[in-house]
Amino acid sequence: MHGRGGNTVRDLRTGSRATVLRGLYFDGPLSRQELGARTGLSAGSVSNVTGELLADGLIEECGSVGSDGGRPRTMLRVAAGRARLVGVDVGETQVRVALFDLARTELAARDLPLSDRGRDAGHVVELILAGLADVLERTGTAPETVLGVGVGVPGIVDQGAPGADGRGIVVHGQAVGWDAVPLGRLLRAGTALPLFVDNGAKTLGQAEMWFGAGRGARHAVVALVGSGVGACVIADGARYRGASSSAGEWGHTKVHVGGRRCRCGARGCLEAYVGAEALVERWGAAPPGDEKAGLAALLAAAEAGDPAAVGLLDEAAEYLGAGIADLVNLFNPERIVIGGWAGLLLGPRLLPGIRAAATGYALRFPYEHALIVLGSLGPEAVALGAATLPLSDFLDSGGRLPDRSHLTDAGA
Amino acid sequence: MHGRGGNTVRDLRTGSRATVLRGLYFDGPLSRQELGARTGLSAGSVSNVTGELLADGLIEECGSVGSDGGRPRTMLRVAAGRARLVGVDVGETQVRVALFDLARTELAARDLPLSDRGRDAGHVVELILAGLADVLERTGTAPETVLGVGVGVPGIVDQGAPGADGRGIVVHGQAVGWDAVPLGRLLRAGTALPLFVDNGAKTLGQAEMWFGAGRGARHAVVALVGSGVGACVIADGARYRGASSSAGEWGHTKVHVGGRRCRCGARGCLEAYVGAEALVERWGAAPPGDEKAGLAALLAAAEAGDPAAVGLLDEAAEYLGAGIADLVNLFNPERIVIGGWAGLLLGPRLLPGIRAAATGYALRFPYEHALIVLGSLGPEAVALGAATLPLSDFLDSGGRLPDRSHLTDAGA
DNA sequence: AGCCGTCGTCTCACGCCGTGAAGTAAGCCG
DNA sequence: CGGCTTACTTCACGGCGTGAGACGACGGCT
Numbered sequence: 001m002h003g004r005g006g007n008t009v010r011d012l013r014t015g016s017r018a019t020v021l022r023g024l025y026f027d028g029p030l031s032r033q034e035l036g037a038r039t040g041l042s043a044g045s046v047s048n049v050t051g052e053l054l055a056d057g058l059i060e061e062c063g064s065v066g067s068d069g070g071r072p073r074t075m076l077r078v079a080a081g082r083a084r085l086v087g088v089d090v091g092e093t094q095v096r097v098a099l100f101d102l103a104r105t106e107l108a109a110r111d112l113p114l115s116d117r118g119r120d121a122g123h124v125v126e127l128i129l130a131g132l133a134d135v136l137e138r139t140g141t142a143p144e145t146v147l148g149v150g151v152g153v154p155g156i157v158d159q160g161a162p163g164a165d166g167r168g169i170v171v172h173g174q175a176v177g178w179d180a181v182p183l184g185r186l187l188r189a190g191t192a193l194p195l196f197v198d199n200g201a202k203t204l205g206q207a208e209m210w211f212g213a214g215r216g217a218r219h220a221v222v223a224l225v226g227s228g229v230g231a232c233v234i235a236d237g238a239r240y241r242g243a244s245s246s247a248g249e250w251g252h253t254k255v256h257v258g259g260r261r262c263r264c265g266a267r268g269c270l271e272a273y274v275g276a277e278a279l280v281e282r283w284g285a286a287p288p289g290d291e292k293a294g295l296a297a298l299l300a301a302a303e304a305g306d307p308a309a310v311g312l313l314d315e316a317a318e319y320l321g322a323g324i325a326d327l328v329n330l331f332n333p334e335r336i337v338i339g340g341w342a343g344l345l346l347g348p349r350l351l352p353g354i355r356a357a358a359t360g361y362a363l364r365f366p367y368e369h370a371l372i373v374l375g376s377l378g379p380e381a382v383a384l385g386a387a388t389l390p391l392s393d394f395l396d397s398g399g400r401l402p403d404r405s406h407l408t409d410a411g412a
Numbered sequence: 413m414h415g416r417g418g419n420t421v422r423d424l425r426t427g428s429r430a431t432v433l434r435g436l437y438f439d440g441p442l443s444r445q446e447l448g449a450r451t452g453l454s455a456g457s458v459s460n461v462t463g464e465l466l467a468d469g470l471i472e473e474c475g476s477v478g479s480d481g482g483r484p485r486t487m488l489r490v491a492a493g494r495a496r497l498v499g500v501d502v503g504e505t506q507v508r509v510a511l512f513d514l515a516r517t518e519l520a521a522r523d524l525p526l527s528d529r530g531r532d533a534g535h536v537v538e539l540i541l542a543g544l545a546d547v548l549e550r551t552g553t554a555p556e557t558v559l560g561v562g563v564g565v566p567g568i569v570d571q572g573a574p575g576a577d578g579r580g581i582v583v584h585g586q587a588v589g590w591d592a593v594p595l596g597r598l599l600r601a602g603t604a605l606p607l608f609v610d611n612g613a614k615t616l617g618q619a620e621m622w623f624g625a626g627r628g629a630r631h632a633v634v635a636l637v638g639s640g641v642g643a644c645v646i647a648d649g650a651r652y653r654g655a656s657s658s659a660g661e662w663g664h665t666k667v668h669v670g671g672r673r674c675r676c677g678a679r680g681c682l683e684a685y686v687g688a689e690a691l692v693e694r695w696g697a698a699p700p701g702d703e704k705a706g707l708a709a710l711l712a713a714a715e716a717g718d719p720a721a722v723g724l725l726d727e728a729a730e731y732l733g734a735g736i737a738d739l740v741n742l743f744n745p746e747r748i749v750i751g752g753w754a755g756l757l758l759g760p761r762l763l764p765g766i767r768a769a770a771t772g773y774a775l776r777f778p779y780e781h782a783l784i785v786l787g788s789l790g791p792e793a794v795a796l797g798a799a800t801l802p803l804s805d806f807l808d809s810g811g812r813l814p815d816r817s818h819l820t821d822a823g824a
Numbered sequence: 825a826g827c828c829g830t831c832g833t834c835t836c837a838c839g840c841c842g843t844g845a846a847g848t849a850a851g852c853c854g
Numbered sequence: 855c856g857g858c859t860t861a862c863t864t865c866a867c868g869g870c871g872t873g874a875g876a877c878g879a880c881g882g883c884t
Contacts, residue, residue, distance in 0.1 A: 007424065007452060007453060007457070007841095009869050009871095010842095010868090012420075012421065012424070012869090012870055013871095016871085031833095033831090033832060041419055042871065043872095043873090044833095044871070044873075045419070045872075067831060067880085068881075069829070069831070069880075069881050069882070070830040070831025070881080071831050071880055072879070072880065073833090074832080156775075156778075235647060240647060242744025242745065242778070243631040244746075244777070244778065246775070246781075247744040248742060249744075249778065250742060252737075252773075252775055253741060254737060254738055255668075256668055256670075257668050257730065265772075266772055268734070318669065319669060322666040325678075326666055329664050330645075330660060330661065330742060332654025332655050333654065333655055334656075361666055361678050363658070365656070366658045420871050420872070421839085421842090421869085421871065422839090424842075425840080428841090443862095445860090445861060445862080454842065454843050454844070456845095456862095456865090457841085457842050459862060459863055459864085460842085463863090478851075479851085479852095479861075480852075481852050481853075482850080482861065483852095483860050483861040484850070484851060484861075
């Protein structure tokens with residue numbers, strides 16, 4: 001019940017700045033005129049706010065467009081070069097660190113393969129910090145122009161106390177053997193940049209929502225099918241986190257009580273029927289070790305008419321449809337985006353079957369309002385999605401550049 | 413992207429009034445001092461705002477409490493008699509219309525049994541309007557003191573265009589044969605009072621959240637087990653509605669793909685395993701027609717050791733636990749409240765089994781943060797929950813009494 | 825070429841807000 | 855009865871968005 005997020009008149013300006021900035025960021029160059037119509041602000045206020053943002057260098061004018069008979073409208077856009085973002089994808093085999101400008105152009109990236117110490121958190125932190133230093137140095141990026149470092153990791157992320165400089169962030173990654181790893185504290189020891197950590201599937205979902213197949217939807221679920229299965233829930237335009245930021249664990253939804261055993265220990269999880277690991281294991285006839293090749297082989301066999309492969313995939317489509325029907329019934333989204341590397345690989349073949357199953361399993365009314373589509377970004381967008389974490393903070397704050405005068409002593 | 417809910421400085425005052433009013437409503441009598449600490453407002457603003465509210469008659473002073481050595485603090489509370497609320501419960505056998513004051517004291521109520529035309533929407537509307545007129549007249553309530561009429565109905569409620577005076581509200585009640593019934597328009601023809609309609613299960617959930625076992629939780633799911641099965645999802649303190657207000661249809665979640673056929677037409681729905689209708693039907697050895705008696709008989713048989721009854725209930729607990737595990741995984745709530753008449757009847761016996769099953773089926777991390785409890789209000793709270801719909805609107809608007817100068821011509 | 829109408833943008837007086845400091849009320853203790 | 859403590863009120867101040875009017879900057883018309 002505290003605070004309500006701003007009591008004073010100055011908070012109004014923060015809000016207006018945020019609205020204007022978001023409008024320009026997501027809906028391209030806009031004139032002050034259009035900005036007023038879109039934000040509900042009066043022409044005077046738009047002039048005021050844009051003036052401030054221009055003075056801060058956060059936006060810039062870019063040409064003008066004639067308007068029949070009248071004064072041409074000056075277009076405004078976000079100044080792409082004003083600040084930079086770092087996105088980190090902690091995968092199962094490598095760590096990827098990417099540097100973006102505000103227009104999400106990738107300025108530099110660095111892939112660092114995990115050694116055999118792969119599951120050791122200390123090792124991962126070393127790689128992240130090394131990659132971070134590398135991309136900053138190669139591009140000559142001053143630390144104070146970096147809005148923050150977003151990190152997508154496997155497992156559940158407990159955000160800890162807010163405003164605690166990220167130090168309270170703890171990761172529970174059962175799949176990679178991370179048990180309550182204090183990632184925030186570990187990273188904070190090596191960099192003074194603002195830190196943001198979230199589940200990798202969730203950052204990928206965020207990327208699809210902002211720049212991919214989810215664009216424009218206020219209520220959506222991004223269903224992520226990879227080795228395992230996860231989901232990213234967007235409620236009313238914002239990520240739904242739940243009480244301890246672990247909402248959206250769709251893969252361990254029960255679709256068959258008493259059914260197949262899942263790697264999480266329970267029986268009948270969705271993941272045990274449609275996750276790539278489970279599919280490849282059940283298919284059997286594939287070289288072990290390389291899951292992607294295994295899934296591709298399964299798909300090829302099905303295309304060639306192998307009845308076992310066809311059956312397996314048909315069953316996966318059925319279960320996926322049932323799982324999606326659950327999402328439709330529970331969340332009533334306007335869009336369901338199927339992503340993840342396995343989802344994108346299988347999607348073109350499975351989609352008709354998924355839609356058919358979901359039609360039968362979901363309630364008619366919510367299903368009629370939901371669109372099931374494939375993701376459009378590909379799994380490499382995890383780093384981009386991670387970079388949206390500091391970006392989101394930046395936009396919500398109305399373009400407040402973080403004060404980091406303490407940067408000198410800690411280095412980057 | 414429109415509006416952001418208030419740009420001008422005057423909206424700040426609306427927000428402050430709402431915060432103060434909510435504080436007083438939910439946390440009993442409070443001094444101006446405490447109000448300031450709780451809301452984050454400065455002492456000056458609290459004085460200002462409470463002065464306004466006092467002048468409007470919305471709050472009142474109620475005694476004072478000594479404070480060691482200093483001026484005693486004057487306590488403030490919401491003026492219970494300043495306005496009234498109507499809650500309507502459209503059940504399967506009767507319509508209940510209840511009139512409350514702001515302190516949720518029931519001033520009058522009227523039960524109107526459905527005739528054999530029970531499933532006819534026109535008949536239901538007649539009963540609602542008759543009950544409404546009756547409770548208003550018996551208590552001598554002037555229509556302009558009524559904040560609004562909240563109606564809880566079976567089925568999915570499409571809220572239509574907002575701000576359209578409720579005229580756009582349409583109900584899809586497949587269980588009672590309502591197909592796109594324009595309930596808003598039908599009711600509007602008979603009363604000029606503000607109208608609010610929502611699913612009955614959702615209004616019951618709202619009541620549990622505000623006054624029952626859900627009090628204080630910001631993220632919760634109220635699981636409602638009756639003849640069918642539903643749920644009410646509270647995300648960040650507010651009902652989660654989804655894109656077309658049908659979120660929370662938990663009963664038709666798939667717990668056993670290819671399993672029992674459900675009355676919705678699909679197979680393997682949770683409702684087909686744990687709903688009272690399904691349980692009684694499978695039990696068989698009960699007088700048909702009276703579901704509640706049937707369920708009580710099943711329960712009694714199980715208590716007496718009848719193995720078939722025990723098996724049925726154990727299975728129900730297993731499935732309920734699995735369904736709740738799904739809710740825990742997907743929504744990551746801090747509390748799960750089990751309500752509904754069947755849920756409350758079976759709860760004491762089933763709860764240990766439910767908890768055991770959920771422990772096994774849910775992921776450890778979110779499950780550790782979730783508490784599974786029984787509801788504390790009973791199924792008759794549907795009308796109370798319905799009355800919270802106009803109340804919620806009233807509180808959120810900072811106590812703006814609706815302007816209804818047009819009331820004279822339309823009557824109540 | 826000059827003028828006019830059109831439309832985008834800027835400027836500014838106004839009413840309102842919350843803050844924080846100073847002032848006031850209302851009880852206690854000695 | 856006076857001093858002390860605590861709750862509340864008053865008020866000057868900086869700041870906000872609005873809406874009306876002023877000010878450009880262009881196309882088209884004469």
